[in-house]
Every structure is written in C-alpha cells, then in structure tokens.
Amino acid sequence: MNLRKRTYQPELLDAENILFEAIRLNMQELNFINTWLGGHAITVKGFKQFIGNRQQLTVCEMGCGGGDNLKAIASFCKQRQIALTVIGIDKNASCIEVARQLQGNWVDAQWIVADYASVQFIQKPDIIFSSLFCHHFTEVQLNFQLQWMQQNSRLGFFINDLHRNYMAYYSILFLTKLFSKSYLVKHDAPLSVARGWIKKEWKTLLQLAGINHYVITWEWAFRYLIIVHHANCY
Numbered sequence: 001m002n003l004r005k006r007t008y009q010p011e012l013l014d015a016e017n018i019l020f021e022a023i024r025l026n027m028q029e030l031n032f033i034n035t036w037l038g039g040h041a042i043t044v045k046g047f048k049q050f051i052g053n054r055q056q057l058t059v060c061e062m063g064c065g066g067g068d069n070l071k072a073i074a075s076f077c078k079q080r081q082i083a084l085t086v087i088g089i090d091k092n093a094s095c096i097e098v099a100r101q102l103q104g105n106w107v108d109a110q111w112i113v114a115d116y117a118s119v120q121f122i123q124k125p126d127i128i129f130s131s132l133f134c135h136h137f138t139e140v141q142l143n144f145q146l147q148w149m150q151q152n153s154r155l156g157f158f159i160n161d162l163h164r165n166y167m168a169y170y171s172i173l174f175l176t177k178l179f180s181k182s183y184l185v186k187h188d189a190p191l192s193v194a195r196g197w198i199k200k201e202w203k204t205l206l207q208l209a210g211i212n213h214y215v216i217t218w219e220w221a222f223r224y225l226i227i228v229h230h231a232n233c234y
Helices: 021-035 039-048 068-078 093-105 139-152 166-179 183-194 199-208
Strands: 056-062 083-090 108-113 127-129 154-162 215-219 223-229
Touching: 021 039, 021 068, 021 093, 021 183, 039 068, 039 154, 039 223, 056 068, 056 139, 068 083, 068 093, 068 183, 083 093, 093 108, 093 139, 127 139, 166 183, 166 199, 199 223
Parallel strands: 056 083, 056 127, 083 108, 127 154
Antiparallel strands: 154 223, 215 223
C-alpha cells in the first residue's frame, strides 16, 4: 500500500444492506479496539477541553456507530457528577439499534437515524464531535462537515481520527488478521488508516473550511485530536 497519498477505496461498512449481526460484531470489535488502543481515552480528552466549570452539558456525536464513544464520555461525567445529555446520529439504523442496546440506563440519550447533514437542532448541543468518521468522506464532503460542526455547536467541536502512517497500517492489518472475527473489521481497519490524513493536510482542510483557530495534537496510537473552540465560549 502506497500511503504517500490518501486512498479513496470505499470501505465495506459504507455499503447498503449489511446484515445486523455483521454490524453488531463490527461495532463490538471496534469498541474493543478503541478501549485497548486508547481511542476512547482520546475522545474523553477532547471532551474535557470544553468542560471548564460547567456541571451540565449536551454532547452530540456524528456517525455514532454503536454508541461506545458516548458511553465512555458518560462514564467520565458520572464519576465527576456532571449532568450529561447525549445525541447520537448515524444513518445506519442497525448501528443505532446496537447503540440503544448498549445504552441501558447509563445516560439521557437521543438516537437519530439520519444523515447528519439533514439534522436540525431545536437547541444546539454544547459540543459536537466525531471519532473515526471523517476518513469516510472526500475533501469536498469534509469541507461541508467541518462548517456544519462549526455552525451547529455552541461551545465548539472536536475530531478524533486516524493518522495515515505505515506503522499504523501494517500493525492493524496484522492484528485484525490474527484476532478479528469480523470481515468488516479485517477489510476496513487497515483501509481506514489509508483513508486518513496527515497533519499538514488537516491544516489545509481546516483553513479551506474557514476555520483558523484550532489545536491539532498527535495521540497514541496513531490518531489526531483536533480541537476547535468558539472564540466567545472559553
């Protein structure tokens, strides 16, 4: 795989009519990967940048999948007695069903089956974020997505996504071949890395979207955390 340039090969998860059991197994394994390789920790780190002294927050995840990122944030808030409302948006109804099953009674949640771009909020969420979502899109689509996050969040937004890197690509390729039981994970996990962006590309993408004030940090394992605060909401 040549990773000097981003690939546009489609991921299997973006196809239509995937069986529910395949989606469920995919979400289960992604939750495991995010737990043990630090993905959830990065999401919580991004969320923490917006807390300040606030004791009540609403957070929205675009492309929420099985809801595991929102559950990680909810667990963090419960430990710190922060009242949390979550909104999960995913156009795949099976993903939302997995999220509903995962939810239990751990948080006040609203689950929306829709393309995020069609969602109109009565009241803007404080924070919008995405995790392992942006790399599913083209640069033109991401330009719209960044502006949507900017316009629809009250405090700001953050992104947790993959760093296109040879070590990341071949590590996840071999790990999923050895341990994954999901055909979706085996195919899509390394491909997701190849569809990711490097830091200088992220800077260009943000500037093209008219976003000039941001922070990008590299996080283990091979992720970028991008934080965008609205200027008047620190």
